[in-house]
Amino acid sequence: MTLKLQMIGTGGAFAKSFFNNNALIIDENFTLLLDCGVTAPMALHRLGRSFESVDAVLITHIHADHVGGLEELAFRMKMQYNRKIALYIAEALVMPLWENTLRGGLYQEGSITSLNDVFDVRPLQPGTAVDISPGIRAELIQTRHIPGKDSFSIYFNDRIFYSADMIFDPELLNRLVNERGCEVILHECQLEGHGAVHTTLEELLSLPEHICKQIYLMHYGDEMRSYEGRTDSMQFLEQQRIYEL
Numbered sequence: 001m002t003l004k005l006q007m008i009g010t011g012g013a014f015a016k017s018f019f020n021n022n023a024l025i026i027d028e029n030f031t032l033l034l035d036c037g038v039t040a041p042m043a044l045h046r047l048g049r050s051f052e053s054v055d056a057v058l059i060t061h062i063h064a065d066h067v068g069g070l071e072e073l074a075f076r077m078k079m080q081y082n083r084k085i086a087l088y089i090a091e092a093l094v095m096p097l098w099e100n101t102l103r104g105g106l107y108q109e110g111s112i113t114s115l116n117d118v119f120d121v122r123p124l125q126p127g128t129a130v131d132i133s134p135g136i137r138a139e140l141i142q143t144r145h146i147p148g149k150d151s152f153s154i155y156f157n158d159r160i161f162y163s164a165d166m167i168f169d170p171e172l173l174n175r176l177v178n179e180r181g182c183e184v185i186l187h188e189c190q191l192e193g194h195g196a197v198h199t200t201l202e203e204l205l206s207l208p209e210h211i212c213k214q215i216y217l218m219h220y221g222d223e224m225r226s227y228e229g230r231t232d233s234m235q236f237l238e239q240q241r242i243y244e245l
C-alpha cells in the first residue's frame with residue numbers, strides 16, 4: 001500500500017528559502033503532520049491548508065524547527081476548532097515538551113495546566129509500531145542527534161524510513177534495507193561543513209549504491225540548488241510536491 005507524502009518544508013533549521021523540514025503523510029481520509037516547526041503555520045497556509053485539516057501530529061524531537069509551531073496549533077485547536085488533536089510523541093519527550101517548551105506560552109490557570117488539556121497525548125515506545133490510521137503504521141527508532149537529547153526517527157509501514165535530525169548511522173541504514181526490507185529512505189542532509197549533529201552529503205554518498213538509490217534528501221540549507229547533479233542517485237525532496245511512496 002502506498003503512502004502520500006507532501007513536505008510542507010524541506011529546509012534545515014536556519015534555511016531562509018525553504019520552510020522547516022515538516023511533512024504531511026496523507027492516508028485516504030487522514031492527514032498526519034510530521035513535526036510542527038516555527039514555519040509550519042505559514043507553510044500550511046501557502047498550501048491553502050490550515051491546522052483544521054490535520055488529524056494528528058507526530059513529533060521527532062524538541063528543536064524549534066520541529067516543535068516551534070505547536071503553541072499556535074494547540075491554541076487554534078482549543079480556541080478556534082474546539083477539539084483535541086492526537087499528539088504522537090515518544091514517552092521520554094512528553095514531560096520535556098510541556099515543561100521546557102510549551103508551558104511558558106500555553107499555561108492558563110484552571111484551563112491549561114498540562115499537555116493533556118490541549119492534546120490527546122499518545123505516548124510511543126521505540127520499537128513498538130502503532131496504527132495511526134488504517135493506512136499509516138509508525139514505529140519510532142531512537143537515533144543520535146545531540147548529546148543528551150532524545151531524538152526519534154520513524155519507520156512507516158515497515159518499509160519507509162523517515163530520519164529525524166541525526167548523525168550518520170550507516171549500520172542502521174544497512175540493517176533496515178538488508179534485514180527489514182526498507183524500500184524508501186527520507187534522510188536529513190547537511191550539504192556543507194562537518195556533520196557534528198547532522199548527516200553530511202559526503203557521508204550519505206559513501207553508502208552502497210543499492211541504498212543510495214532509495215534515498216531522498218531533506219532538511220537541507222539554502223545552498224541546495226548548487227548541489228543539484230552532485231548527489232549521484234539520491235534525489236532532493238521538494239517542498240509542496242506530492243510523492244506517492
Ligand SMILES: Nc1ccn([C@@H]2O[C@@H]3COP(=O)(O)O[C@H]3[C@H]2O)c(=O)n1
Nearest residue numbers: 012013014063064065146165196197
Ligand atoms: N551542537 C549543536 C547544536 C545545534 N546546532 C544547530 O542548531 C540547530 C537546531 O536545529 P537542528 O535542525 O537540529 O540543526 C541544528 C544546528 O544547525 C549545531 O550546529 N550544533
Ligand SMILES: [Zn+2]
Nearest residue numbers: 013063065165
Ligand atoms: Zn531540524
Ligand SMILES: [Zn+2]
Nearest residue numbers: 061063145165
Ligand atoms: Zn534537531
